Amino acid sequence: MDKNSIWGLVIIGAILIGYTYLTKPSAExxxxxxxxxxxxxxxxxxxxxxxxxxxxxxxxxxxxxxxxxxxxxxxxxxxxxxxGQNEEFVTLENELVRLTINTKGGRIANVQLKEFQTHDSLPLLLWEEKNSKFGVTFYAENKPLNTQDLFFVEASGATSVDATTSEKGVSMRLMVGDDQYVEYKYSLAPDSYMVDFTVNLVGMQNLISRNTNFVTFNWQADLPSHEKSHKIENQYTALYYKFLDDEVDYLSISGDDEEDLATRVKWIGFKQQFFSSVLISEDSFKGVKLKSVEMEENAPVLKNFSAEITLPYKGNQVESHPMKFYFGPNKFKTLREYGKDFGGKDIQMHKLIDLGWMIFGWVNRYFVIPIFNFLEGFISNYGIIILILTIIIKLILAPLTYKSYLSTAKMRVLKPQIDEINEKIPKEKSMERQQATMGLYKKAGVNPMGGCLPMLVQFPILIALFRFFPASIELRQKSFLWATDLSSYDSIATLPWEIPFYGDHISLFCLLMAGTNLVYTKMNGQMQTSNQMPGMQAMMYMMPVMFLVWFNNYASGLSYYYFVATLFTIIQTWAIRKWMVDDNKVLAMLEASKKKPVKKSKFQQRLEDAAKQKGKK
The missing domain is CATH 1.20.5 (Single alpha-helices involved in coiled-coils or other helix-helix interfaces)
Known part of the structure; x- marks a missing residue:
């Protein structure tokens, strides 16, 4: 190495040593x-x-x-x-009904009637998902399954269907494969309360146990209270059913009840006071178990209804069970229109409305309802309709009222002569006294029962209207004067406590009805022929008080009708007594009848002969 190279290396080494020393980190x-x-x-x-x-x-x-x-x-x-999937909801609706269908179970979750509200202005739901069950149970691969626990998919892929312009539907499928599924098909026409509902089992023959010949459709719901009077609403809530070739029947209205029906059933109805949910079979249900459970008095729901329905299964590629649901009001005309099966045959859905037994139902169906519907066509105020209906009924019955009063007048003017007979004949000879009294009646041409028979004719109308008014949805939430709802009680004051059998309020129409009945009872008491039955007279005065207790919670429309009818009867009786029937003329007429020969029928002669023979013994 030359000298310059050595110096270069020395300088580089010095630089490196210096740099290392200068950049050395401190202790910190x-x-x-x-x-x-x-x-x-x-x-x-x-x-x-x-x-x-x-x-x-x-x-x-x-x-x-x-x-x-x-x-x-x-x-x-x-x-x-x-x-374990997420719940989704599908809406199927028209102008009248809104159905909410849940993908869990593919079931109807909520049913809302869009035209109506509860008494406290809330949406009216016939049943809610949290208080209902809806699904098919069967054995698949030897395992019990309930479709309510499983998730369906909507076959159409839509999330909302509006049936306001044309009939639309929703198909919910519980999928196994492309050609294996359980399907619920729902279809709703515009402006209709009827929902077509079909259960399809497609390609299930290799999954459902081979020894199975049926699947079970389960329908159960807690029926919520919609009306102001929970007690009265509960009295009109019951589980109804229609035998295929027989009459409509129902489970017990009070208490719990159940039936295992082997006879074919056409439809099953969860009926409340003014609304019903009815399941109708295209053919019939061949095995049905029904159960009704009454809830506690203060519970938010009235009753729990359940129906366990057997659907036949034959193991075919496609098993279809077409049905219909009616979700709507209990209006006689509406139920008659919708009460047709798939072939147009009358299936008597109108019998969901209890119009009364036999003659009482006939009076309502063929007399009261036609008049009421006629008046409803051009009068919007239902208080006025009830008033006119009352006047029409009282005018039709006016001849009977006149005949009843005339018979009472005849008995009244004969009272002095009857008293003479009683004075002459001692009490010990009761048979002789009775024969003499009956002889006087025959000579005078008086029928002792003449005053009762017209009342018996009026009795069916009285009872028929007792059944009609509380069941008439036309009166629901319709106001008149101080009554805000003619289908419920018209409270003018709330009591600080509840009186047993009476309630915790005061109904004014009920008070007016009881008052007019008291006046009419007193008026009748003044026209009695004798005071031989003071106990009966006391009972007559007790009746208005009993009416006051019985009707305090009933429909104010019913109390209003009875009030107007009794008031009209009082006016009729007063007018007849003042201008049409004079006691002196009646007595003269009876005296003239005595002079005529008495014609006895063979039946009367036999009665007299039997009485004489008994008197001799």
Whole structure:
């Protein structure tokens, strides 16, 4: 190496040594670096631990999922994939009805009648998802399954269907494969309360147990209270059913009841005071178990109804069970229109409205309802309709009222002569006294029962209207004067406590009805022929008080009708007494009748002969 190279190396070495000396870290910097190295080591160890725990968690989660999958497979078989999904809702509606259908169970979750509200202005729901059950039960791969627990998919892919312009429908499917599923088909026409409902079992013959010849459709619901009077509404809530070739029947209205029906059933109705949900079969239901459970008095729901319906299964590629749901009001005319089966035959859905037994129902159906509907056509105020209906009925019955009063007048003017007979003949000879009294009646041409027979004719109308008014949805939430709802009680004051059998309020129409009945009872008492039955007279005065208790919670429209009818009767009686029937003329007429020969029928002669023979003994 030459001299210059040696000096170059020496200079470079000096520079490196100087740089190293000048850049050497201080003691503080060395300490800080050691701290940073310690922290980094701790973080690395912590991260390695977290990663190890994450990997262990993933392994455990995978094992749990695998275990759950095995459990689901064991429980639900080929339907295991239809478990644990998110609920979605589909709306099917028209102008009258809104159905909310849940993908869980493919079921009708809520049923709302859009035209109506509850007494406290809330949407009127016939049933709600949280208080109902709806699904098909069957055995698949020897495992019991209920479709209510499984998730369906909407075949159409839509989330909302509006049936305001044309009939639309929703198809919900519980999928196993492309050609294997359970299907619920819903169809709703515009401006209709009727929903077509079909249960289809497609390609299930290899899944449903081969020895199965039926599947079971379960329908259950808690019926919520919609009206102001919970007690009265409960009295008109019952589970109805129609035999295929027989009459409509129902489970017990009070208390719990159940029936196992082997006879074919055409329809099943969950009926409330003013609204019903009715399931109708295209053919018939061949095996039905029905149950009604009454809730506690203060419960938010009235009763729980359940129907367990057997649907036949033959193992075909496609098994179809067409049905219909009626969701609507209990209006006689409406139920008659919708009460047709798939072939147009009358299935008597109008009998969901209890118009009364036999003659009482006939009076309502062929007399009261036609007049009421006629008046309803051009009068919007239902208080005026009830008033006119009352006047029409009282005018029709006016001849009977006149005949009844005339018969009472005849008995009244004969009272002095009857008193003479009683004075002459002692009480011990009761048969002789009775024969003499009857002889006087025959000579005078008086029928002692003449005053009762006209009242018996009026009695069916009285009872028929007692059944008609509380069941008439036309009066629901219709106001008149101080009554805000003619289908419920008209409270003018709330009591601080509840009186047994009476209630916790005061109904004014009920008070007016009781008052007019008291006046009419007093008027009748003044026209009685004798005071031989003071106990009966006391009972007559007790009747208005009993009416006050009985009708305080009933429909104000009914109390209003009875009030107007009784008031009209009082006016009629007063007018007849003042201008049409004079006691002196009646007595003269009876005296003239005595002079005429008495014509006895063979029946009367036999009665007299029998009485004489009994008197001799």
């Amino acid at each position: 910097e060395l300490k800080a670096q050691q701290t940073r190295d310690s922290i980094a080591l701790v973080e690395r160890v912590h991260n390695e631990k977290i990663e190890a725990e994450r990997l262990a968690g993933l392994k455990a989660q995978y094992a749990e999922v695998k275990q759950d999958t095995v459990a689901l497979k064991e429980t639900y078989g080929v339907f295991a994939s239809a478990v």
